[in-house]
Amino acid sequence: MHKLYMVVALGFGSGCAPFAPGTFGTLAAVVPVLLTAGSPYYVKAIVFFIMLLLGTMSAQYHGEHTGEKDASEVVIDEIAAFYMIFLVFPVSTFTLVAGFILFRIFDITKPYPIKKLEKIDGGVGVMVDDLMAGFYSIICLGVLYYGYIMLFAHR
Incomplete structure (x- = not known):
C-alpha cells in the first residue's frame, strides 16, 4: 500500500517537478x-469519488x-479539484484553458476561505x-463560458 499511496499522492510523478509542482x-x-x-456522467462521478477517497487517504498517509x-509535491488535491470542474462543464479547448488558468489563480492566491481551509489537519x-479553489473556478468559468456562448454562439 505504501507505493500506491505515495504514487497517488505525488500525482503519478507530476508532483516531483523541480518547480511549480501544483x-x-x-x-x-x-x-x-x-x-x-466522452463517458456518461455517472462514470465521471465515480472517477471523481475515487480521486477524493484515494486522494484523501494518500495525502493523509504522505503526511x-x-x-x-501539506507538502508541495502532494498534487492529488490539484488533480481531483481540476477534474471536478469537468463534472460541470463540457471538455473543450476553451474550458480546459480557462479552467486551468482560473484554478491556478485561485489555488495560488487562496482567497477567503481557502486559506482558512488549508489549516484543517x-x-x-x-x-x-x-x-x-475548484468551486471558485466553476463559478467564474460559468460566467465566462455562458458569456462566451451568448456573445459568439448566436451570431
Whole structure:
C-alpha cells in the first residue's frame, strides 16, 4: 500500500517537478479529464469519488509518513479539484484553458476561505482547500463560458 499511496499522492510523478509542482499536477489532471470526456456522467462521478477517497487517504498517509502537513509535491488535491470542474462543464479547448488558468489563480492566491481551509489537519485539509479553489473556478468559468456562448454562439 505504501507505493500506491505515495504514487497517488505525488500525482503519478507530476508532483516531483523541480518547480511549480501544483501547476504540473494540474496539467496531469488533463489526462483523466480527456480520457473520460466522452463517458456518461455517472462514470465521471465515480472517477471523481475515487480521486477524493484515494486522494484523501494518500495525502493523509504522505503526511504521516514524511511528517510534512501539506507538502508541495502532494498534487492529488490539484488533480481531483481540476477534474471536478469537468463534472460541470463540457471538455473543450476553451474550458480546459480557462479552467486551468482560473484554478491556478485561485489555488495560488487562496482567497477567503481557502486559506482558512488549508489549516484543517490531515488528508481532508490537503484536499478541501483545492476543492474550494475548484468551486471558485466553476463559478467564474460559468460566467465566462455562458458569456462566451451568448456573445459568439448566436451570431
